[in-house]
Amino acid sequence: MKWSQIPKDMKEQIWEAVDMAFVVGQGGKNSVLASAAKKWKDFKSTLTRHYILPYTNDREKLSQPPETYKFIEKAQWDAFVASRLSKDFESVHSQHAQIREKLECNHRLSRKGYAGLEDELEETMPGVEIDRSTLWKRARQDKHGNIPDPRHSA
Incomplete structure (x- = not known):
């Protein structure tokens, strides 16, 4: 599921949780939600790179969510795995890999x-x-x- 598909009430809950835990003014809401969107995308990428793509030929390993992420419900995990093993995803993934391969000058910015x-x-x-x-x-x-x-x- 893309960030744009996350229900507005769920995004509001994220904002409220952050606002209660940290001192963030109302003007910071967009920044907080943009950061959450980036973290959501990064999380999906991590799951894909570490727990799905290495095991595409081992359906047994893909049958359950990783131990590290016990909070992921089985139905959600199954849907996510299916989306990552789809022909559409495979096509986009290989296109991006080809683009990345052509990159000659990597940036040196680290976390900054x-x-x-x-x-x-x-x-x-x-x-x-x-x-x-x-x-x-x-x-x-x-x-x-x-x-x-x-x-x-x-």
């Missing part, structure tokens, strides 16, 4: 991500407009300010 890099640049370069090309270059620079040549990497 582009948002963190942009914040860092705004602090060090006040008043300068930071465009996408600047972010792209800075994201790929090593500690000496060089962008490694992909033809010479191991």
Whole structure:
């Protein structure tokens, strides 16, 4: 299930739980829900990469949710596994793998991500407009300010 398909009342419950546990103003609701959407997508990706794709030929391993995630109901798990083993998903997955394979210059941002890099640049370069090309270059620079040549990497 995509984040856009999650019922609004469920998203509201997520917001209320976060708002009760942390000091977040009403203006932070969109950020909290955007973060929840990202975590939802990451969680599905983790399940797919670690618990489904390695066992596509072992239906026994796919018959139950992983021990680590006991909160996943069997019906939900079965539907999720079926969606990940579908021809549609396989097609999209292989297309993305091909695109990823062609990528020559990986970013070097770690957990900071582009948002963190942009914040860092705004602090060090006040008043300068930071465009996408600047972010792209800075994201790929090593500690000496060089962008490694992909033809010479191991």
